[in-house]
Amino acid sequence: MSRPVVVVGASMGGLRVAETLRKSGYLGPLVVVGDEPHAPYNRPPLSKEVLASDVSHDAVAFALAEILDDVEWKTGSAAVAADLEAQTVTLADGTTLDFEALVIATGLRPRRLDFDNKPAKGIHAIRTLDDAIALRNELVPGAKVVIYGAGFIGCEAAATATKLGASVTVVGKGPVPMLRPLGLELATDIQRRQEAHGVRFVMNAQLTGVLGDERVTGVTLDTGESLPCDVLIESLGSLPNTEFLAGNDIDIESGVHVNASLHALRANGEAWPNVFAVGDVARFPIPKFDPSTRRVEHWNIPTEMARKVGKQLALQLSGDADAHAAEHAKAFDPVPSFWSDQFEVSLLAYGLLDQGTEVRLLEGEPGGDCIYGYFDGDDMVGVCGIGMRSKVMAYRNKVGRTA
Amino acid sequence: MLKIHVDMDKCQHYGQCVFDAPEVFALNDDDKLEYKATADDSERENVQRAVDICPMQAISFTE
Ligand SMILES: Cc1cc2nc3c(=O)[nH]c(=O)nc-3n(C[C@H](O)[C@H](O)[C@H](O)COP(=O)(O)OP(=O)(O)OC[C@H]3O[C@@H](n4cnc5c(N)ncnc54)[C@H](O)[C@@H]3O)c2cc1C
Numbered sequence A: 001m002s003r004p005v006v007v008v009g010a011s012m013g014g015l016r017v018a019e020t021l022r023k024s025g026y027l028g029p030l031v032v033v034g035d036e037p038h039a040p041y042n043r044p045p046l047s048k049e050v051l052a053s054d055v056s057h058d059a060v061a062f063a064l065a066e067i068l069d070d071v072e073w074k075t076g077s078a079a080v081a082a083d084l085e086a087q088t089v090t091l092a093d094g095t096t097l098d099f100e101a102l103v104i105a106t107g108l109r110p111r112r113l114d115f116d117n118k119p120a121k122g123i124h125a126i127r128t129l130d131d132a133i134a135l136r137n138e139l140v141p142g143a144k145v146v147i148y149g150a151g152f153i154g155c156e157a158a159a160t161a162t163k164l165g166a167s168v169t170v171v172g173k174g175p176v177p178m179l180r181p182l183g184l185e186l187a188t189d190i191q192r193r194q195e196a197h198g199v200r201f202v203m204n205a206q207l208t209g210v211l212g213d214e215r216v217t218g219v220t221l222d223t224g225e226s227l228p229c230d231v232l233i234e235s236l237g238s239l240p241n242t243e244f245l246a247g248n249d250i251d252i253e254s255g256v257h258v259n260a261s262l263h264a265l266r267a268n269g270e271a272w273p274n275v276f277a278v279g280d281v282a283r284f285p286i287p288k289f290d291p292s293t294r295r296v297e298h299w300n301i302p303t304e305m306a307r308k309v310g311k312q313l314a315l316q317l318s319g320d321a322d323a324h325a326a327e328h329a330k331a332f333d334p335v336p337s338f339w340s341d342q343f344e345v346s347l348l349a350y351g352l353l354d355q356g357t358e359v360r361l362l363e364g365e366p367g368g369d370c371i372y373g374y375f376d377g378d379d380m381v382g383v384c385g386i387g388m389r390s391k392v393m394a395y396r397n398k399v400g401r402t403a
Numbered sequence B: 001m002l003k004i005h006v007d008m009d010k011c012q013h014y015g016q017c018v019f020d021a022p023e024v025f026a027l028n029d030d031d032k033l034e035y036k037a038t039a040d041d042s043e044r045e046n047v048q049r050a051v052d053i054c055p056m057q058a059i060s061f062t063e
């Protein structure tokens, strides 16, 4: 039997790769390996609906199309090592899989605090369904919640927990929450709206310690303040899951470095012909912005990358050299897009907002529904709206750089 | 002929579907999703892309 295509990571990215391979005519063996016990499911509801109600895996699971019937799913088993020259991946139970091609779709995991003597109970992060369910059970009315890290996931969790009747304090390192992704104007606006709902922000502060023996009872800050709490949520950003690739000649500095056709690269920049990465774990160039690379942790990216890798790889394996060359030559060049829901605020954004050096109000009123443009010189590198969705969408194809 | 259904209890009007199948999905002036309940077979691939990209997994269709 020929060697399979092995996809490591059984979430949205891995699922969409498998689907696109099949739809593009690849009928050979296909194995999807995932360390979570669950079939692929949708993550954005984890900081929103899943925390707020009794949602189970069924409600967030992705539909599995019939064309995936003969895919071999190895869920509940982690890839622990790989040998890219020998074309093998080793799983936690010791099984070794030979691969014809490898697609890395292992995503991220939360960065965690590494204080000594951290209490075992009451401290949470939100990445997986099991994380969200464990947290949900503790978000009871009256609970005192400290959220450390004022990014999107932290601020969404703050809104959800407040709606559930918890009393919430967000502690963040910067002067305002979500500063890097949104810029000062919009970030300040959203902080005010969160505060109007009763969320407290302690900014320009860092945690120096966690109190409590078995269960967390509070945290201490470098401002000298200490905050009592029953629940601590760590939302400090993420780290790429690339450990299983260690020891290979592959650039995994801050995510798997891929080129415009999504091939993983060696340390010297040379492409691995049969190793690809998609989704949150990948660090890639976006030609409409610039040749530098970044990870983009937004919803639309895994699916768009998977569509390219699935189609391109199916053609590569079919032996149709011309069709493959044509697909291969099309650079991956997406418009990053994200949304976020926090109380009545529904944000929708396109582009790379953090590349903007100047933020201009394009439409609406600050404090109400409005749209901001993020500019670097004359280039509009991003756009973000509160409300006004159809108007925000009209800007989508205008973001990027001209030169 | 495709028969399209959006579960409006799930849909959060994110409008992601609009870019993949603009002939079928649109946001109206109140930023609410409007869609055509039927579409020509030639829209199949676009509608499938919209199904895949919908963050709420709210869209389904039959042929
Ligand atoms: C709480 C939360 C809320 C979010 N909200 C939004 C939002 O509102 N808007 C938005 O645009 N985006 C949002 N996102 C981001 C979006 O969900 C991600 O971009 C998307 O899930 C990335 O998909 P992925 O397949 O690349 O990675 P992941 O979904 O992280 O999947 C990777 C999978 O690989 C598994 N894995 C890792 N290592 C191994 C290994 N060695 N062996 C086997 N399996 C392994 C992981 O356990 C995981 O199941 C949110 C994310 C989170 C966590």
Ligand code: SF4
Residues within 6 Å of the ligand: B006, B010, B011, B012, B013, B014, B015, B016, B017, B018, B025, B033, B053, B054, B055, B056, B057, B058, B059
């Ligand atoms: S993508 Fe889904 S949630 Fe968004 S408007 Fe379309 S159907 Fe509704």
